[in-house]
Amino acid sequence: MGLAQRRAAMEMNMDENLRRELSQHGIVTLSLESLCNWGYNWGRRNSLWPLGFGLACCAIEMIAASMARFDLSRFGAEVFRPSPRQADLMIVAGTVTKKMAPQVVRLYNQMPEPKYVIAMGACAISGGPFKQGYNVLKGIDRYIPVDVHIPGCPPCPEALIHALMTLQQKIAGQTLTGPDRPRHLDPAAPSEFAVPAYGAHDLEPAFHPQVWHPPVLPREEPL
Amino acid sequence: MGVVVNADLGRQIQWKQQIMGTDNSSYFFLALFLGVAVLFPLIPIGLAWAWARLVSPPKPGPQKNAIYECGLESRGDAWVQVRPNYYVYGILFLVFDVEAVFLLPFAAAFLGLPFGASGAALVFMLLLAEGLVWAWRKGVLQWK
Numbered sequence: 330m331g332l333a334q335r336r337a338a339m340e341m342n343m344d345e346n347l348r349r350e351l352s353q354h355g356i357v358t359l360s361l362e363s364l365c366n367w368g369y370n371w372g373r374r375n376s377l378w379p380l381g382f383g384l385a386c387c388a389i390e391m392i393a394a395s396m397a398r399f400d401l402s403r404f405g406a407e408v409f410r411p412s413p414r415q416a417d418l419m420i421v422a423g424t425v426t427k428k429m430a431p432q433v434v435r436l437y438n439q440m441p442e443p444k445y446v447i448a449m450g451a452c453a454i455s456g457g458p459f460k461q462g463y464n465v466l467k468g469i470d471r472y473i474p475v476d477v478h479i480p481g482c483p484p485c486p487e488a489l490i491h492a493l494m495t496l497q498q499k500i501a502g503q504t505l506t507g508p509d510r511p512r513h514l515d516p517a518a519p520s521e522f523a524v525p526a527y528g529a530h531d532l533e534p535a536f537h538p539q540v541w542h543p544p545v546l547p548r549e550e551p552l
Numbered sequence: 553m554g555v556v557v558n559a560d561l562g563r564q565i566q567w568k569q570q571i572m573g574t575d576n577s578s579y580f581f582l583a584l585f586l587g588v589a590v591l592f593p594l595i596p597i598g599l600a601w602a603w604a605r606l607v608s609p610p611k612p613g614p615q616k617n618a619i620y621e622c623g624l625e626s627r628g629d630a631w632v633q634v635r636p637n638y639y640v641y642g643i644l645f646l647v648f649d650v651e652a653v654f655l656l657p658f659a660a661a662f663l664g665l666p667f668g669a670s671g672a673a674l675v676f677m678l679l680l681a682e683g684l685v686w687a688w689r690k691g692v693l694q695w696k
Contacts, residue, residue, distance in 0.1 A: 369607055432623030438615040442608065505607060513611060520611035 366504050373417070373443065374500040377493070380416035380436065381409035385423025387450040387483040394486035404493055413439040418496070420489070421475075424452035424459055425466040427532050431524045437473045438521040442513030445500070447492050448475045451482045458482065471536035473522055474512070640692050643683045651680045 348358050383391055395401045395409060410416040413436045425433060437446065448469055451457030456467040469475065476499060477492045484492075503511045512518045519539065525532040536543070620626035658673050665673070687693060 435615055435625075436623045438613065439618070441616070442611050513609065514607070516609075521613040521615050524615070 362505065369505065370501050370503060374497040375405040376408075377404070377406045377418045377445070377496070378408045378410050378416050379406060379418040379420050380413055380440065381411050382436070383422045384425060384429060384433075385450075385452060387422035387453070390483045390486055391420055391422045391449065391489060394489045399486040399490060401490065401493070404490070404497065406493055413437075414441060416440050417444055419444065419446045419473075420449055421446065421453040421469045422449040424457065425469050426464050427466055427527075428464065430466045430469070430472060430532060431526065433469060434472045434522055434524045438524070442520075443511045444513075445477075445496055446473055446475045447477045447479065447489075447496060449479045449489060449492070450484055451480060454478045454480065466532070468541075471541045472525060473537075474540045640687065640690075643687055644692070647680050647684045647687070651677065 351358055383389075393399060395407050401407045406418065417440070419433075419437055419440065421433065437444070446469075448454045452459060452465070453469050454475075456462070456465045459465040460467055466472075470478075477496050479488050479492045481488050500511075503509050505514065522537055522540070523534070525534060527533075618626065619630070654673070654676070658677075662670065
C-alpha cells in the first residue's frame, strides 16, 4: 500500500469534525505520515550544510554570519562544506559572471538531493549594479531553481539568517508525498540541469525554461 | 526468597533441557548465536536501506557521478607519476629543519636526561647524520 493510499485511508477513518472535536477536549490526533513528515523535516531543516563558496563581496557578509557574532550555528548551518558531495544548501553569494555560471550550475548538479539554493544579494538575484555589464549573468535563477532570494547590496548577516529561517519554514511545510513534496521525491523533476556553454555572443542556452521564463510586459494597447 | 530462586533455577534447567534435548546437542546454541549474530547487524542495515529508498531516492547523473569537485571538468589522467627525486629534498628537510628543532631542547636537557633517553636521542641524530653524510657524498649539497 503506497503512502498516498494510506493517507487517504487515514483521512477516511477520521474526518475533520471528529478531529476538531477531539482537539477541543485536549486530545491531539496525529497520523503516522504527519509524524514522519515532521521528523524528516525537523532533521533536514536543522542541519542545512552550506557549500563553502563565495563569489564576491556578499561572501564577506556570509562569512560574518557564520562567525561568533551572528553565529549561524544556532540554526545548525555553520558546517560549510568544501565539497558539493556533502552540502545541502548552496548560498550563491555575489556576482555571477558568465564565466562562473557554468561552474555554479555544475556544482549545483553535483550536490546530492535534497538540495536548496539561496540567492544572496542583488547581483545573484538580478545582476544588481552590474546588470548592464556584458559579462554579468542577470540572476542565477535563470539556470537553477532558487528557493529564497535575499535583496540587498550586500545583505547584512541578519538578512542571511532571515533567509535561512525562511528556508527552514519552507522545508517544514514539505511533505513526503503529494504536491508539496520536495524536488528529490518527485520522479518528474530533473536530477541535473544542463550546464550552459560559451556561445558566440552569450551563454547558450540563455536560461532553462523549466526554472525561469523571461518576464512578459503586459500592454493594454498594442503598439 | 530462597524457594523462589530455587523454583526459577529449576525452570531454567527444565527449559535448557527442552532446548538442548536429552542428548548432547549443545552445539545448537552455537547455531542460535550465529543466527543472532547475522541478524543483529542485518536488521538495522535493512531498515536504513528501506528508509533511504523511501525518503531519498537516488538521482544520479553524469555530472553528479563525475570525479572532480570544484565545478570544473577534470582533464587528463589521474594516474600521474611523481618524480622520485623528491626524496633528496625529504632527507635534507629532515636533517636541517626537523633535526634543528630537536637539537636545542636536547642540548638544554642533556645533563638531566637518563641514559636511555639520551641514547635514543643520539640514535636519532646519528641516523640523520648518516643521511647528511650520504647526501654530502652524493654531491647534492653543492650549489651550482
